[in-house]
Amino acid sequence: MNALEIDAVWKYFGDFPALRDIGFKVTPGSVVALLGRNGAGKTTLLRILAGLAKPSKGSVKIHGSDVREEATRRRIGVLGHGISLYDELTATENLVLFGKLYGLDDAEKRAHQWLERTGLERVRDGLVREFSRGMRQRLAVARTFLHDPEVLLFDEPFTSLDDRAIAVLQSLITDAQSRGCTIVMSTHQLREAIELATHIALIRKGQLAYAGERRQEMLDDPAWLYRTFESESAS
Amino acid sequence: MKQEAAAKQIAPSASLRETWFSFLSQTLTIAGKDLRAEWRTKEALNASLAFSTVILVLFSFALDPNPEMLQEFSGGLLWLVFLFAGALVLNRSFAREMQNDCLDALLASPVPPAGLFLGKTLANYALLMTLEFLCLAEFGLLFNVRWLGAVGPLMLVMALGTWALTVVGTMFSALTVNLRLREVMLPVLVYPMMVPPMMAAMILTTDLLAGNALAGNMLWVRVLVGFDVIFTLLGVSLIDTVLVG
Numbered sequence: 001m002n003a004l005e006i007d008a009v010w011k012y013f014g015d016f017p018a019l020r021d022i023g024f025k026v027t028p029g030s031v032v033a034l035l036g037r038n039g040a041g042k043t044t045l046l047r048i049l050a051g052l053a054k055p056s057k058g059s060v061k062i063h064g065s066d067v068r069e070e071a072t073r074r075r076i077g078v079l080g081h082g083i084s085l086y087d088e089l090t091a092t093e094n095l096v097l098f099g100k101l102y103g104l105d106d107a108e109k110r111a112h113q114w115l116e117r118t119g120l121e122r123v124r125d126g127l128v129r130e131f132s133r134g135m136r137q138r139l140a141v142a143r144t145f146l147h148d149p150e151v152l153l154f155d156e157p158f159t160s161l162d163d164r165a166i167a168v169l170q171s172l173i174t175d176a177q178s179r180g181c182t183i184v185m186s187t188h189q190l191r192e193a194i195e196l197a198t199h200i201a202l203i204r205k206g207q208l209a210y211a212g213e214r215r216q217e218m219l220d221d222p223a224w225l226y227r228t229f230e231s232e233s234a235s
Numbered sequence: 236m237k238q239e240a241a242a243k244q245i246a247p248s249a250s251l252r253e254t255w256f257s258f259l260s261q262t263l264t265i266a267g268k269d270l271r272a273e274w275r276t277k278e279a280l281n282a283s284l285a286f287s288t289v290i291l292v293l294f295s296f297a298l299d300p301n302p303e304m305l306q307e308f309s310g311g312l313l314w315l316v317f318l319f320a321g322a323l324v325l326n327r328s329f330a331r332e333m334q335n336d337c338l339d340a341l342l343a344s345p346v347p348p349a350g351l352f353l354g355k356t357l358a359n360y361a362l363l364m365t366l367e368f369l370c371l372a373e374f375g376l377l378f379n380v381r382w383l384g385a386v387g388p389l390m391l392v393m394a395l396g397t398w399a400l401t402v403v404g405t406m407f408s409a410l411t412v413n414l415r416l417r418e419v420m421l422p423v424l425v426y427p428m429m430v431p432p433m434m435a436a437m438i439l440t441t442d443l444l445a446g447n448a449l450a451g452n453m454l455w456v457r458v459l460v461g462f463d464v465i466f467t468l469l470g471v472s473l474i475d476t477v478l479v480g
Contacts, residue, residue: 050343054480068479070345078343082336088272100264101344103257127275143340 001064003028003151003182004049009058011044017206018044023058024201024211026182028150031173033197033214034186035225040203042186043081046155049184050078062151074102077149079157083140087129091120091139094128095146102147114142118168134162141169145176152176154185158192190222204230261346265354270361272331279327280362287320287370295377305378310441313374314433317367318400322422324362325404328355329412338412338478348475356405356470363397380444388449389440395459396436399466403428406470409477432462 004026011019019041026032034042047053048060051067065072085094092111099107115121118138128136137160144152152173158166173196176183187193194200194214202210202225210229217224273279294312298304332338341351371393375382382389407424411417435455442452449456 050339052339052342052479068475070347073343073345076343078339080336080339082339084336084340086268086272086337087334088275089268093271097264097268098340098344101261101341101346103261103345 001028002026002061003030003063004032004184005059005061005064006045006049007059007061009045009048009055009060011041011048011053011206012056019048019055019203020206021058022203022206022208024208026184026199028063028182029177029180030199031177031183031197032185032199032201033193034184034201034203035190035193036186036203036209038188041206042203043155045203046080046153046184046186050076050080050153052078074147075150077144077147077152079140079144079153080155083136085128085136085139085143088127090125090127091115091131092124094139095142098143099146104147110146114146115139118142119164133160134165137161137165138168141165141172145172150181152181152183152185154183154187156187157185158187158189190225194218194222194225200225202226202229258347258350262350262354262357265341265346265351266357266361269328269331269355269358273327273358273362279324280366283320283323283366284369286323287316287366288373290316290319291370291373291377305380306441306445308441309374309378309380309444310437310439313370313440314396314437316370316374317363317397318426318429318433319422320366320370321363321397321400321404322425324366325359325401325408325425326418326421328359328405328408330408330417333412342478348478349471351478352405352409352470352474355408356401359405360398360401363401364393367393367397382444385443385446389443391449392436392439392443392456392459395456395463396432398463399432399436399459400425400429402463402466402470406466406474406477409474432459435459435462 002025006025007023009019009022010017022041022045034045036042044053048055049062049067051073054068060067062072063075067073067076086097089097092108092115095111095114096107099110104110112121112124115124118141120135120138120142123131123135128139131139157169161169173183185193197214199212200210200214200218201208210225217228298308329338332341342348371382374380404421404425407421407428411420411424414420435458439449439452439455439459443449
């Protein structure tokens with residue numbers, strides 16, 4: 001069974017088609033780099049994959065189930081543009097909150113493990129509003145991985161992260177890959193994304209310009225992808 | 236064989252019980268989170284309490300509180316204060332989730348949208364009831380009204396009327412959360428919807444403060460109960476469409 005099945009997905013905002021007939025499949029354990037220029041539709045597609053928006057047409061299945069089913073959502077971890085943490089709660093309270101919402105029996109234990117893993121154990125009782133930007137980002141990473149998701153969806157995960165947070169996230173992504181997790185991440189950091197990915201999906205103006213395995217040409221010259229497939233789809 | 240059959244019978248009910256327990260636990264977790272956040276900041280409660288105090292004090296200067304007049308306007312005045320001050324609490328409900336994109340994390344989690352809605356409604360209900368008790372005490376002092384004699388029926392009317400305000404307000408708070416003018420839009424949308432339950436609550440409160448029994452006004456109690464049930468069911472069933480589209 002495929003980890004992700006995106007079938008003829010269209011998304012309209014008013015009359016404007018932000019996504020046009022997007023369709024591809026992702027096998028379990030794949031790392032998909034979702035590439036495209038600003039406004040191409042990457043975030044819209046990721047929001048549909050995360051169940052945060054519904055497609056106007058078409059369907060999305062995760063491990064064969066609808067993404068809005070509760071059981072499916074337990075298997076997904078989402079790291080979006082925002083940190084999705086409450087400023088008025090402490091680091092521990094934030095993680096315990098999400099642990100409980102994901103139905104973890106050992107939410108407190110798991111929260112402490114992840115605080116330690118992300119280097120935040122020392123400030124576990126501090127309010128998030130008092131944290132530095134880097135600490136907030138590491139806590140957001142901990143929140144994403146807290147429930148051991150099988151499918152990870154990242155929207156520009158490395159943008160505006162500090163060095164320590166990048167190192168934490170990279171090691172967690174590598175670890176998740178080795179455990180067979182499926183990862184989909186949108187990014188503008190072409191070289192890093194292509195190095196990390198097993199598959200590439202390139203979106204151009206809401207349409208899929210390329211979806212398939214990573215090729216040697218992409219590793220040799222990341223700009224080759226845009227040169228080759230964006231111009232092809234344009235013509 | 237008998238044991239197997241019994242196990243088969245027990246399994247669905249156990250699973251159903253687990254589902255309900257999980258739903259209840261998630262709902263209470265959401266409510267607890269909202270109350271804890273409000274307790275730390277007190278932004279909605281402080282603003283609404285200050286606002287309601289100002290209205291009550293101004294009305295105590297503007298109106299001559301003789302017993303006959305009080306009988307006429309007590310219910311109306313109280314519920315208008317609850318309605319205006321309540322909008323300040325309800326406005327913050329989903330707006331709080333926009334900070335740091337927290338709503339996305341909640342929607343991506345396995346919490347059913349109905350659980351999210353009911354959790355937020357419960358937290359708002361607790362905040363509004365607290366606010367209303369404080370307002371009622373202020374009202375008694377400023378207007379020399381002795382409401383303790385009818386405290387039981389009065390609590391019932393407050394509980395029913397406040398649930399109506401909370402459930403409609405929370406629903407529209409979700410609907411207007413992405414609007415730039417949500418502070419204005421929420422009252423504009425909620426107040427017209429609140430005409431039937433507010434009429435009922437005002438009439439019942441005025442009668443109770445005048446010393447009449449609740450038994451003579453059961454039609455208005457039924458209006459409140461009916462409104463509460465219908466709008467709770469509507470909220471629970473429509474919240475997914477409102478939040479996810």
